[in-house]
Amino acid sequence: MRPLIHLLLGCALLVAPAAHAVTQAPEVKEGDFIVRDFRFGSGERLPELRMHYRALGVPRKDAQGRVDNAVMILHGTGGSGAQFLQPQFADELFGPGQPLDTSRHYIILPDNIGHGGSSKPSDGLRMRFPKYDYDDMVEAQRRLLAEGLGVERLRLMFGTSMGCMHIFVWAQKHPQAARAFMPMACQPAQIAGRNRLWRKAAMDALRADPAWQQGDYAQPPLQGMRTASSLTLLAGAAPWYMQAQYPDRDSVDRYFEERIAQDLARRDANDFLYQLDASRNYDPSSGLAKIVAPMTWINSADDFINPPELGLAERALPQLRTTRYVLIPQSPETRGHGTHTWAKFWKQELVDLLRRSE
DSSP states (O other): OOOEEEEOOOHHHHOOOOSSOOOSOOOEEEEEEEEEEEEOTTSOEEEEEEEEEEEESOOOBOTTSOBOOEEEEEOOTTOOGGGGGSHHHHHHHSSTTSTTOTTTOEEEEEOOTTSTTSOOGGGTTGGGSOOOOHHHHHHHHHHIIIIISOOSSBSEEEEETHHHHHHHHHHHHOTTSBSOEEEESOOSSOOOHHHHHHHHHHHHHHHHSGGGGGGOOSSOOHHHHHHHHHHHHHHHOOHHHHHHHOOSHHHHHHHHHHHHHHHHHHOOHHHHHHHHHTTTTOOOGGGGGGOOSOEEEEEETTOSSSOGGGOHHHHHGGGOTTEEEEEEOOOSSOOGGGGGGOGGGTHHHHHHHHHHTO
16 A cells, blocks of 8 residues: 655635533543563663553443543643643544443553652662663653553554644554554654754753753753743744744743743653653654555644755655645644644544545
8 A cells, every 4th residue: 555645725624613512521530550570671660660640431341341532642741641632632532422422431641750740860760760762752652551450552642742742653563453544743764854953952051051050950950941942932833823822022932931931840851851752762754664654744834943955754655555644734823833632724634544444
């Protein structure tokens, strides 16, 4: 089967209206699974690795006793599973009659290593925490599913940004892990060029702050954190949307200060450094032909982090025989890299993938 390349021409043409309005938010259950004696690719180990997760809906088993309705959704760098409970995502997907209706699907939202409620440097080990990478994060997700939740195969694996990259790792290492994959906002290639540049600049800013003290700081290294946070904010910004929403200097300045203040209040410098560094050896480009399940891969034309003009997608697609590639064109409404969590732009593509993988 040849790869499919598609330019999404407008969400109004492709996205059918929801069958029902969401009248009540689905119940969210939270839990922790402890992975015993977790060994990292670096050779380091933790006797107990905590994987925090949220779940919506209930698992349903087939005639063979296997869970057949599980959907795992993977977050991006610095995020957590909670981000998928925001209205622009959850209200479009999880309600009655919607594509991932929680009366029919068992939705799993893990916090990955180093993030949210899962084990991370700020728990106490600081820079002595094992130097995890994407392979370690995928293995922890696998063990959460298999050992913690009793899920052998997913109905769908969906991921944004870092979660998108995790899918390309998953789909090669465990080709039968899901009946369908939907990665959004990434490239299946080594992080290099400008993408590596802003990440390295952010990491160097954290390390260069005199208050950082090799990770054993008494007070947060705010100078380094402010620089790293500013770079992250810039990398995620959408030019057309920003110009439309903040058309003068004062409105941009207010937006910047508000966002940076919010960001600094929720971040830990060591966690931030580890999160950025985890992508250091990501490069699935040589094994793309191993991906055999139906996949819809979506990027955005106004994504600073994954600019389409590099042609990386076009070079990868000949190996992706079961993949439909969609590039969402920029508009005053798209959100650059963050378009991945605004379901109205790609909801119909999800519906089509679920149908294609039945």
